[in-house]
Amino acid sequence: MADTLDALEAVIRERRTGDPASSYVAKLTAKGRAKIAQKLGEEATETVIAAIQDDRAGIVSEAADLLFHLAVLLADAGLGLDDVRAELARREGVSGIDEKASRHAD
Numbered sequence: 254m255a256d257t258l259d260a261l262e263a264v265i266r267e268r269r270t271g272d273p274a275s276s277y278v279a280k281l282t283a284k285g286r287a288k289i290a291q292k293l294g295e296e297a298t299e300t301v302i303a304a305i306q307d308d309r310a311g312i313v314s315e316a317a318d319l320l321f322h323l324a325v326l327l328a329d330a331g332l333g334l335d336d337v338r339a340e341l342a343r344r345e346g347v348s349g350i351d352e353k354a355s356r357h358a359d
């Protein structure tokens with residue numbers, strides 16, 4: 254899975270400046286950050302709908318769309334999956350319950 258996402262990220266970085274007529278990544282990137290963010294939101298909503306309908310195949314399909322569009326957004330922001338991995342690694346072993354409680358400690 255990590256390899257697939259890394260390969261996808263590499264393709265996205267390469268296609269960003271490609272021909273919008275033949276590349277969806279280039280076409281979406283050319284439309285700008287707001288459009289990329291909008292698409293990400295749409296795919297998130299479609300994932301939510303599939304989840305509520307308990308549509309397992311739909312969840313997988315929409316999650317793939319969601320991860321793809323997230324990777325396009327990260328690339329547009331000059332970020333990458335390694336930045337997200339580092340943040341998740343930083344949180345490793347920190348309970349979400351404890352983390353939330355610590356926000357209200359002071």
Ligand SMILES: N=c1c2ncn([C@@H]3O[C@H](COP(=O)(O)OP(=O)(O)OP(=O)(O)O)[C@@H](O)[C@H]3O)c2ncn1[C@@H]1O[C@H](COP(=O)(O)O)[C@@H](O)[C@H]1O
Nearest residue numbers: 261264265268275276277278279280292295317318321322
């Ligand atoms: N994983 C994906 C991937 N997932 C989803 N999509 C596209 O994302 C789009 C989202 O679907 P929508 O129906 O919402 O999009 P739309 O109707 O075109 O968009 P709007 O005009 O409505 O905004 C579709 O065109 C899908 O084909 C993807 N397009 C590309 N990839 C990967 O990116 C690589 C590079 O793609 P190109 O840039 O097209 O060469 C490909 O080889 C794939 O590996």
